[in-house]
Amino acid sequence: MGLYSQVKEQVSTRDVAVHYGYKVNRKGMMLCPFHPDKTPSMKVDKNFICFGCQEKGDVIQFASKLFGLPPYDAAGKLIEDMGLTVTAENRPEVQPGIRQKAKRERTEKQLFDQAVDRIYDVYCDYYHLLNEWANAYAPVSPDDDFHPLFVEAMHKRDYVEYLLNLLLDGSEEEKAQAVIDKGKEVDALERRIREYRSGDGECSARSGSTCPAGYDRGRDPGSSGCDREGSGQEQYHERGADPVL
Ligand SMILES: [Zn+2]
Numbered sequence: 001m002g003l004y005s006q007v008k009e010q011v012s013t014r015d016v017a018v019h020y021g022y023k024v025n026r027k028g029m030m031l032c033p034f035h036p037d038k039t040p041s042m043k044v045d046k047n048f049i050c051f052g053c054q055e056k057g058d059v060i061q062f063a064s065k066l067f068g069l070p071p072y073d074a075a076g077k078l079i080e081d082m083g084l085t086v087t088a089e090n091r092p093e094v095q096p097g098i099r100q101k102a103k104r105e106r107t108e109k110q111l112f113d114q115a116v117d118r119i120y121d122v123y124c125d126y127y128h129l130l131n132e133w134a135n136a137y138a139p140v141s142p143d144d145d146f147h148p149l150f151v152e153a154m155h156k157r158d159y160v161e162y163l164l165n166l167l168l169d170g171s172e173e174e175k176a177q178a179v180i181d182k183g184k185e186v187d188a189l190e191r192r193i194r195e196y197r198s199g200d201g202e203c204s205a206r207s208g209s210t211c212p213a214g215y216d217r218g219r220d221p222g223s224s225g226c227d228r229e230g231s232g233q234e235q236y237h238e239r240g241a242d243p244v245l
Pocket of ligand 1: 032033034035037041042050051052053054055
């Protein structure tokens, strides 16, 4: 329900007139505030009408005209003065304190979202690396030793996938916990991925810039993005030489 409707539902023009000190007689008539009036010529109930000057309207128009305010501000004044309850998203921010609090909450929310996004991006990158390693370093014959990167891929892939899903679809509490738990680890991981990528000529040539940005979830989500459905399926070129970690 709109703000004006909420106000009009809760107070009549008569309530408001009485609140601001106007005397309303038993017939619901009062002296008109909008023209020099010697006998009560304004009728007030839910709305108002003056039989002298023909002014008429609803409670918001009454307050607007009475205080010389735009309707929205008049509604805000009625909410404050009459102690009305309206749904928060419709409430005019009449007090600077309320505005500042809302702004502060927005900023905190933005910082939190940024922290979640960063962890997501780094783990997304890591997830792609794990998939690469799972393919590139898989043993080719029964006599081969397991390559450490292949072992890491086998150990971590499921967990990282779980973490990415949580960062996308988890509750705010789960995301907050991940930010707390992974805040430091993610720095080290980001550094490790960067170092790994910078030692990888094939990858740099392919993306034309630093490689991790190429997997940013904002870009090309259909193919290389870390979407929930597709990500395990990607195949990368097998490398000839072992990159140095
Ligand atoms: Zn009048």
